[in-house]
Amino acid sequence: MIAPARHLVVALAATTLLNAAAAAQTPRPFRVVSYNILVGFGDHRVGTPYRPGQERRENVLAWLKSQKPDVVSLQELNGYDEAKLRKDSARWGHPYAVMLKTSGYPTALTSKRPIVVVERRLKGLHHGMMVCRTSGIDFVVVHLWPFKGDERLREVNAALELYRKSRAQGRRVVILGDFNAVSAADVGRFSDAANERYAKWKWETKDGRPRTSVIDAVHAAGLVDIHGKHRTATDPLPLPRIDFIFASQDLAAKSIGSQWRTDPDALRDSDHPGTVADFDYRAPRFPGYPSQDALSYELELDVDPTARRLEGEVRYRIKALVATDRVFLDARRGDGWSVGFRDADGQPIPARWHEDRVVLPLSTTVAAGDEIRLSAHLRGTPPDGFYFKNSRYGEPLAFTDHYSIRARGWLPCEDHPGDRARFEVDLTYPKQHEAVISGAARTDPQSPPDGKKRVHYATRSDVPPYMFAICVGPYARVPEKGDDRLLPHYVYRKDVDKAAKQLVHHAAWMRTMESTFGKYPYGKYTTIQCPTRWGGFEAPGNVQLNESLFDGPRGVGTLAHEFVHMWFGDGVGYAQWREVWLSEGFASYFGPWLHAQTGGPPLVRKLNQHREAWRRSRDGRVKSIRWGGFAHPDEALNANTYPKGAWVLHMLRGELGDEAFFGAIKSYFEKTRGTSVLTSDFVDAIERSSGKELGWFFDQWLDRVGCPQLTVTAGADSIVVEQVQRGEPYRFNLQLAWKDQEGNPHRQRWVIDRKRKELPVPLARDLVVDPDVELLYRGR
Numbered sequence: 001m002i003a004p005a006r007h008l009v010v011a012l013a014a015t016t017l018l019n020a021a022a023a024a025q026t027p028r029p030f031r032v033v034s035y036n037i038l039v040g041f042g043d044h045r046v047g048t049p050y051r052p053g054q055e056r057r058e059n060v061l062a063w064l065k066s067q068k069p070d071v072v073s074l075q076e077l078n079g080y081d082e083a084k085l086r087k088d089s090a091r092w093g094h095p096y097a098v099m100l101k102t103s104g105y106p107t108a109l110t111s112k113r114p115i116v117v118v119e120r121r122l123k124g125l126h127h128g129m130m131v132c133r134t135s136g137i138d139f140v141v142v143h144l145w146p147f148k149g150d151e152r153l154r155e156v157n158a159a160l161e162l163y164r165k166s167r168a169q170g171r172r173v174v175i176l177g178d179f180n181a182v183s184a185a186d187v188g189r190f191s192d193a194a195n196e197r198y199a200k201w202k203w204e205t206k207d208g209r210p211r212t213s214v215i216d217a218v219h220a221a222g223l224v225d226i227h228g229k230h231r232t233a234t235d236p237l238p239l240p241r242i243d244f245i246f247a248s249q250d251l252a253a254k255s256i257g258s259q260w261r262t263d264p265d266a267l268r269d270s271d272h273p274g275t276v277a278d279f280d281y282r283a284p285r286f287p288g289y290p291s292q293d294a295l296s297y298e299l300e301l302d303v304d305p306t307a308r309r310l311e312g313e314v315r316y317r318i319k320a321l322v323a324t325d326r327v328f329l330d331a332r333r334g335d336g337w338s339v340g341f342r343d344a345d346g347q348p349i350p351a352r353w354h355e356d357r358v359v360l361p362l363s364t365t366v367a368a369g370d371e372i373r374l375s376a377h378l379r380g381t382p383p384d385g386f387y388f389k390n391s392r393y394g395e396p397l398a399f400t401d402h403y404s405i406r407a408r409g410w411l412p413c414e415d416h417p418g419d420r421a422r423f424e425v426d427l428t429y430p431k432q433h434e435a436v437i438s439g440a441a442r443t444d445p446q447s448p449p450d451g452k453k454r455v456h457y458a459t460r461s462d463v464p465p466y467m468f469a470i471c472v473g474p475y476a477r478v479p480e481k482g483d484d485r486l487l488p489h490y491v492y493r494k495d496v497d498k499a500a501k502q503l504v505h506h507a508a509w510m511r512t513m514e515s516t517f518g519k520y521p522y523g524k525y526t527t528i529q530c531p532t533r534w535g536g537f538e539a540p541g542n543v544q545l546n547e548s549l550f551d552g553p554r555g556v557g558t559l560a561h562e563f564v565h566m567w568f569g570d571g572v573g574y575a576q577w578r579e580v581w582l583s584e585g586f587a588s589y590f591g592p593w594l595h596a597q598t599g600g601p602p603l604v605r606k607l608n609q610h611r612e613a614w615r616r617s618r619d620g621r622v623k624s625i626r627w628g629g630f631a632h633p634d635e636a637l638n639a640n641t642y643p644k645g646a647w648v649l650h651m652l653r654g655e656l657g658d659e660a661f662f663g664a665i666k667s668y669f670e671k672t673r674g675t676s677v678l679t680s681d682f683v684d685a686i687e688r689s690s691g692k693e694l695g696w697f698f699d700q701w702l703d704r705v706g707c708p709q710l711t712v713t714a715g716a717d718s719i720v721v722e723q724v725q726r727g728e729p730y731r732f733n734l735q736l737a738w739k740d741q742e743g744n745p746h747r748q749r750w751v752i753d754r755k756r757k758e759l760p761v762p763l764a765r766d767l768v769v770d771p772d773v774e775l776l777y778r779g780r
Contacts, residue, residue, distance in 0.1 A: 040078030226277030334383030384409025482507025538565030578628030585645020
């Protein structure tokens with residue numbers, strides 16, 4: 001289910017602000033800045049009263065840094081390309097930057113989070129416009145025609161077309177930028193200076209009066225001018241307002257204040273003041289469908305692995321989070337696969353399909369807080385997510401393999417890791433097969449048809465669709481002793497003997513995990529062998545294992561990895577795909593830690609392997625752990641989210657010490673279990689439990705590419721440690737081992753926080769860097 005997140009603050013502009021309504025102070029503000037920087041800080045066409053270009057640039061960049069924005073929209077980036085823009089945006093903490101174009105008068109958007117350019121539109125437009133998706137919002141960035149009012153009206157209608165397209169897909173939308181037009185609400189409040197300035201804009205008048213048709217069109221489309229909504233001052237306006245932030249009504253309803261920048265000193269940096277709009281908005285913690293929350297999926301399915309056929313019905317309970325007249329689901333169509341929708345009265349719903357999502361119009365508008373009930377009928381062979389395949393021994397199987405966004409291939413749903421819901425399933429299948437489904441088995445009072453079995457399962461905890469799993473096939477069962485929650489495992493009949501040798505540790509692991517981190521989150525645990533594309537998949541309580549897992553001794557390590565996921569990845573999930581390290585990094589660290597306690601290799605050996613694998617990887621050199629610019633969420637599974645994620649936990653353990661580390665991880669699990677979280681939630685839990693400020697630690701290890709690159713040399717008077725990687729120095733603990741001149745061994749740990757540090761150790765020999773495997777680094 002959707003968990004509320006942070007307050008949303010949308011801001012446009014400012015150092016000193018006029019007509020200010022006080023902005024709410026929120027713990028984690030979300031701030032958007034829009035700024036026309038005046039011909040790319042160039043000096044041409046710029047003179048009195050403006051400062052020289054380089055001085056203006058430094059002032060604007062310093063101001064942007066002071067604002068700590070989440071998203072910045074810029075206009076008039078003359079002379080910029082994306083490389084130059086990214087260099088500037090790094091100054092205000094934004095690694096992501098996109099431009100509409102590089103010629104003429106470009107616009108751009110930068111962000112702390114990944115940006116998807118939905119559409120660039122240039123043809124037939126003076127400057128052009130684009131739609132960028134970041135932080136769960138579609139931003140329509142505009143710079144409208146400056147001279148011709150009729151052309152400007154045509155352009156704003158093009159922007160409104162883009163707005164409607166985003167709204168049709170259930171998106172929150174902000175239209176922002178330089179409109180080169182004024183609002184009817186402002187005209188009567190112009191000061192003499194504003195009227196004088198406006199009089200120079202002859203193209204912006206009609207019949208001697210200011211032309212307001214452009215902004216009128218935006219209002220008519222249902223968007224809200226946030227500054228116009230909140231301003232309280234009645235003083236004359238010192239200049240015409242032509243830069244705006246407009247918000248879709250679901251955002252505007254949560255707005256709490258606005259500001260407008262007209263400080264004379266600031267106007268020496270640009271001729272465009274900005275607008276600030278503040279929202280007290282408990283936004284969903286993920287970019288999904290902000291108007292709704294899927295509460296439950298009730299499925300009745302008939303599956304035949306031999307006939308390779310699936311038929312059934314899905315009944316939905318969906319809560320409206322705002323007044324809405326439609327439902328949005330992730331879904332796919334395909335040859336041989338039929339999906340039809342009906343409302344609560346059984347009437348067909350005329351579905352509108354958009355790529356891999358479907359929009360379901362409702363017969364009436366539903367109020368915020370009310371439940372929507374509808375159903376879907378499914379029939380055929382799904383295009384993805386639910387597969388009919390033979391096992392490696394030629395036996396027919398039917399199984400789901402949802403990770404990451406494949407559940408939508410057969411089950412219309414909110415297919416996102418942050419959206420958790422209850423699943424309940426009635427499954428009918430051939431009697432010669434076994435079936436296992438997410439959740440606990442319940443008594444089914446209905447008798448199955450001849451030649452069939454029927455089972456009924458329901459999840460005890462809400463789970464996202466990608467975790468929900470079904471497997472049907474001719475399985476043998478392999479029991480495992482030691483805990484009543486361990487159900488006999490589902491194994492190919494020809495693999496029973498070798499599987500039984502490896503399926504022996506879960507009871508001991510259960511005791512260790514529960515005593516260390518907290519109670520097991522689910523009612524049962526079992527594993528299922530199937531042709532999954534992964535080595536293993538952590539479906540809660542019924543883990544899917546690759547067909548070949550039992551063929552060699554390494555399978556036990558995978559079993560430990562997947563078992564850890566029941567706490568980290570499943571019990572506590574992640575709210576965005578880019579946060580997958582909260583699952584895979586944890587399993588890659590605590591899996592070997594757990595395995596080592598039942599006879600597996602020492603943890604330090606696995607950490608060495610992780611370090612070497614990461615050093616060899618390309619991702620380790622070009623991406624950070626939480627990099628989110630991938631084309632498909634599967635690509636987030638890489639050397640950063642697995643080995644480097646494990647190393648972050650290992651170094652955190654070294655920073656805190658064992659007692660504080662394990663106590664903090666337990667506190668994190670117990671406080672967030674059953675939810676989908678962000679890294680910020682994890683950091684907050686660790687800081688609260690440990691009492692230490694660790695922002696510096698997580699910033700450098702999670703959001704910075706690479707690691708320290710070290711040279712360590714022993715000289716006559718000292719050991720010199722140099723960080724030779726590009727950029728700022730890292731801060732870390734470094735242990736060294738050496739022998740003195742008499743051959744006596746020594747070990748000592750230092751804090752390294754500078755590019756070069758001399759350690760007072762004379763005449764050291766047999767120097768060993770990081771003898772206990774405590775640091776992720778590269779040597780040189």
